[in-house]
Amino acid sequence: MFDLSFTLNDIFAFIWPVIPFIGVAALLVFVVIFLVLMERKVLAWLTIRKGPNRVGPGGWLQTFADAIKLLFKEDIMSSETNKILFTLAPIVVFAPVMVIYGLMPFTEHLVAINLAVGLFLVFALSSLTTVGIVLAGWSSNNKYSLLGGMRSAAQAISYEIPLVIAVLSIAVLAGSLNMIDIVKAQGGGIFTWNMWPAFIGFIVLFICCIAEVNRIPFDLPEAESELVSGYNTEYSGMKFALFFLAEYAAMFIISVLIVTLFLGGYTSPLGFYLTQIPALIHIEQAFWLVAKVYTIIFTIIWIRATLPRLRADQLMAFSWKFLLPMALGNLVIVSVIKFLGQL
Numbered sequence: 236m237f238d239l240s241f242t243l244n245d246i247f248a249f250i251w252p253v254i255p256f257i258g259v260a261a262l263l264v265f266v267v268i269f270l271v272l273m274e275r276k277v278l279a280w281l282t283i284r285k286g287p288n289r290v291g292p293g294g295w296l297q298t299f300a301d302a303i304k305l306l307f308k309e310d311i312m313s314s315e316t317n318k319i320l321f322t323l324a325p326i327v328v329f330a331p332v333m334v335i336y337g338l339m340p341f342t343e344h345l346v347a348i349n350l351a352v353g354l355f356l357v358f359a360l361s362s363l364t365t366v367g368i369v370l371a372g373w374s375s376n377n378k379y380s381l382l383g384g385m386r387s388a389a390q391a392i393s394y395e396i397p398l399v400i401a402v403l404s405i406a407v408l409a410g411s412l413n414m415i416d417i418v419k420a421q422g423g424g425i426f427t428w429n430m431w432p433a434f435i436g437f438i439v440l441f442i443c444c445i446a447e448v449n450r451i452p453f454d455l456p457e458a459e460s461e462l463v464s465g466y467n468t469e470y471s472g473m474k475f476a477l478f479f480l481a482e483y484a485a486m487f488i489i490s491v492l493i494v495t496l497f498l499g500g501y502t503s504p505l506g507f508y509l510t511q512i513p514a515l516i517h518i519e520q521a522f523w524l525v526a527k528v529y530t531i532i533f534t535i536i537w538i539r540a541t542l543p544r545l546r547a548d549q550l551m552a553f554s555w556k557f558l559l560p561m562a563l564g565n566l567v568i569v570s571v572i573k574f575l576g577q578l
Contacts, residue, residue, distance in 0.1 A: 263336055267483045272298045274483075274536050281540040308472040313376065316469060320374035325470070325477035327367030331360040332484045339491045340414050342501050342520040354412040357492065358399060361447065364481065365391040368456060371478075372466040383465025386547065387456035390446060393554040394453075398443035400562035401436040404569040405429055405496045414495060421499040424506025430497040432572045435565035437497045439558050441531075444489040446554075448482055451539040455547055490531040491524070498527050 272287070272295065279286025287294030312318055337347035338357055350356060365387055372384020408429055409417040421428050430437045446453035456465050467478050494500055501520035503509075508516050545553070 263333060263480075263484050266487045267480050268298045268302065270483045270487060270532070271301070273532070274539075277533065277536045278540050281537065302476070305473055305476040310472040310474060313469055315376040317374040317376070320370055321469075322474070324367050324371035324374060325474045325481075327370060328364045329367075329477045329481040329484075331363040332481050332488060335360050335488050336484070338414065339488065340418055340495065340500060341491075341524055342517045343415070344517065345521070346415065349415060350413070352412045353414045354402065354406065354417070354496075358395075358402070361485075362391070362395065364485070368466050371470070375466070375469040377469050379463050380466050380468045383456045383468075387449070387466060390449075390453065390455055390550060393551055394443045394446040394558070397439050397554060397558040397562035398447065400559075400566055401433075401440040401443065402496065404433045404436045404566045407566070407569050407573050408432060414500075418495055418500035418502060422502045422506075424502075425499070425504040427506075428497060428499045428504075433497065433565055433569050435561050436569065437493075439562045439565065440496070441493060442558060443554075444493060445535060445538065446550075448485045448489060450486065450535060452542040452545045453550060454544060455550055486532065486535060487528065490528045490535070493531055494524060494527040500524060 275286050275297070276294075278284075287297035290297040290300045312321060334348075335357055338350070338353045340346040340349075368387040369384040372380040372382070372387075375381070405417060406412055409420045411417060411420075417429075449456050467475055470478065501524040503519065503523055508519050510516060510519060
């Protein structure tokens with residue numbers, strides 16, 4: 236006898252993991268569209284320009300117009316490119332960012348993938364984007380694209396080491412690699428945030444995260460003045476858009492990561508919530524997270540409008556000569572604080 240209920244349960248078990256993925260994808264698209272518009276408006280304000288002001292009221296629909304334009308642009312590939320790897324590269328860059336979104340705790344219960352080693356998985360996935368950029372440069376069969384990809388690999392290796400050491404200090408403080416546990420350990424208000432005992436690590440992580448997403452002053456892989464746009468020179472249409480979609484999505488997610496590890500995550504800086512109604516508490520938690528995240532994003536955009544691009548030798552020297560010793564020193568300080576706190 237055919238058991239219909241058993242079949243429906245199987246279908247539900249198969250579909251259920253897809254639901255968080257769809258939610259993450261919708262959130263990612265909304266975040267990127269808003270971030271692109273926000274950056275244009277903030278940069279215009281900081282550099283005394285008008286910014287987008289034609290498409291829609293106050294230029295608010297400019298990003299949608301750009302998205303539609305890229306969607307309908309022709310996908311052109313040179314006859315000399317490796318077509319399979321050329322097509323695969325934007326996916327390798329973009330896909331890990333979507334998974335990382337699912338690992339971030341936006342409220343106490345709003346986390347798609349809650350793992351005991353969530354923090355470790357975040358950095359394991361983030362390293363795949365560098366592989367995609369190198370793949371894009373190599374498969375383009377263009378010397379400028381290849382040089383941009385190689386720069387990305389060198390930059391990623393240089394800045395991931397102090398970044399991971401800075402994050403290791405947070406694992407020492409919290410005694411866990413679970414993202415929820417790290418946030419809960421900072422739940423007593425602004426004075427219990429990890430930023431205070433690990434302030435040096437906070438600075439190191441902030442700088443390294445900017446370098447990891449190739450933002451000014453660390454955007455050497457796509458230095459337009461030298462490389463004709465670097466690793467993405469040969470890309471057009473939606474393949475070109477996927478690289479920048481991943482970049483802006485990564486900018487949001489590194490801001491969430493910084494807030495989660497050092498600034499209390501979704502917890503209130505007051506040490507208590509303004510409401511005791513469970514449903515409203517979750518809304519308040521999301522509000523505090525978003526407020527902190529967009530403060531970090533504004534700072535990143537401010538830095539872009541202020542600082543010039545570093546030379547390649549300056550970029551490498553800054554990591555190995557300054558950030559790495561600072562990260563090691565921070566780890567020692569945090570370890571001593573943790574040891575003394577257990578006496």
